[in-house]
Amino acid sequence: MNRRELLDLYYLEARAKLIDVAAFLDRLDRADGAPDFRLTAFTQALTQLEPGREPRVERVLASLSDPTTEPIAVATTKAACGAWPGK
Amino acid sequence: MRYIEPHAHMVSRVTDDYRAMTLAGCAAVCEPAFWAGFDRSAAAGFYDYFRQLTDHEPQRAAKFGLPHFSWLCINPKESEDVGLAREVIALIPQFLDRPNVLGIGEIGLNKNSRNELKVLEMHVDLAARHHQLILVHTPHLEDKLKGTRLILDVLRADARIQPERCLIDHVEEHTVKMVLDAGFWGGMTLYPETKCTAARAVDMIEQYSGERLWMNSACDWGVSVPLAIPLAALELRRRGHGAEAIDRLIYQNPVRFLSQCSKFKLPNEAVTPV
Ligand SMILES: [Zn+2]
Numbered sequence: 217m218n219r220r221e222l223l224d225l226y227y228l229e230a231r232a233k234l235i236d237v238a239a240f241l242d243r244l245d246r247a248d249g250a251p252d253f254r255l256t257a258f259t260q261a262l263t264q265l266e267p268g269r270e271p272r273v274e275r276v277l278a279s280l281s282d283p284t285t286e287p288i289a290v291a292t293t294k295a296a297c298g299a300w301p302g303k
Numbered sequence: 304m305r306y307i308e309p310h311a312h313m314v315s316r317v318t319d320d321y322r323a324m325t326l327a328g329c330a331a332v333c334e335p336a337f338w339a340g341f342d343r344s345a346a347a348g349f350y351d352y353f354r355q356l357t358d359h360e361p362q363r364a365a366k367f368g369l370p371h372f373s374w375l376c377i378n379p380k381e382s383e384d385v386g387l388a389r390e391v392i393a394l395i396p397q398f399l400d401r402p403n404v405l406g407i408g409e410i411g412l413n414k415n416s417r418n419e420l421k422v423l424e425m426h427v428d429l430a431a432r433h434h435q436l437i438l439v440h441t442p443h444l445e446d447k448l449k450g451t452r453l454i455l456d457v458l459r460a461d462a463r464i465q466p467e468r469c470l471i472d473h474v475e476e477h478t479v480k481m482v483l484d485a486g487f488w489g490g491m492t493l494y495p496e497t498k499c500t501a502a503r504a505v506d507m508i509e510q511y512s513g514e515r516l517w518m519n520s521a522c523d524w525g526v527s528v529p530l531a532i533p534l535a536a537l538e539l540r541r542r543g544h545g546a547e548a549i550d551r552l553i554y555q556n557p558v559r560f561l562s563q564c565s566k567f568k569l570p571n572e573a574v575t576p577v
Binding site: 273274277289290296 | 415420446448449475476503
């Protein structure tokens with residue numbers, strides 16, 4: 217498909233998601249209390265939307281990933297939260 | 304349209320889902336062993352689960368003329384307890400001859416811990432000793448990239464393992480290339496929020512030829528979509544893919560991988576792997 221056809225297919229959906237992200241960040245701004253590492257990770261991931269050598273989606277996913285390579289000593293939880301809390 | 308659902312946790316779904324899937328063209332459903340949403344208290348709980356997967360669930364599916372296959376293991380979410388895992392793995396060989404068992408799965412990692420790795424190696428050894436196909440679960444979200452690398456290391460370190468007989472599931476854009484480059488099959492899971500959308504799955508298919516890729520819903524007890532594959536077929540169509548290309552992805556590809564197990568037989572005529 218060419219760019220025009222892809223815009224016809226996905227533009228409104230992507231626009232809606234973009235506005236949702238903006239509203240989500242505003243909602244956080246209006247709220248009280250300290251955020252946690254997820255907001256930091258999210259904000260950093262947003263910078264990956266700039267054009268670059270690697271595809272944006274790979275850079276966003278990588279930036280939200282645990283960058284370490286060694287297995288952890290013990291699993292104390294089963295859940296993942298979508299951002300790496302750091303050591 | 305015909306399709307194979309290669310990864311669905313039907314024990315968690317209602318009978319209406321079997322009906323809807325069959326109506327949508329599902330020709331077979333495959334069910335890997337999974338976490339129940341709570342930890343089972345003893346190996347006996349897994350024994351009953353394996354009976355459910357190899358006896359009761361195929362009967363439920365048969366009411367709709369739908370062939371049901373299963374994969375057996377103790378899942379990575381319950382692999383921190385190596386003693387329990389050892390007991391459960393010892394139960395599996397007696398079920399491997401059941402007519403609907405395709406192999407060992409979904410094994411893998413969850414939080415990428417040392418014990419999870421140990422249990423993964425035990426499962427890989429079990430599969431190798433019994434010449435079973437392998438279905439691998441890769442971890443969620445922030446743990447996926449690291450976990451996929453660790454899993455590939457384990458599989459490649461065992462000389463008995465043939466990559467073309469292993470499917471690495473839940474790949475996303477940052478893991479699909481390493482999986483395919485190493486000769487394994489990749490599964491794209493169409494699951495809300497935490498995995499892959501149909502549009503992204505089509506992106507990967509367009510970039511990586513789709514030769515060793517399949518799609519699945521992984522529908523389970525969470526918010527998930529049992530008809531995710533027919534919906535992805537619709538997405539492929541919207542993106543300009545023809546009927547033959549769609550059939551190759553959602554039917555012929557899974558048939559080609561799964562037919563490496565001689566027990567994967569479909570009753571109707573159109574099952575010749577292409
Ligand atoms: Zn699963």
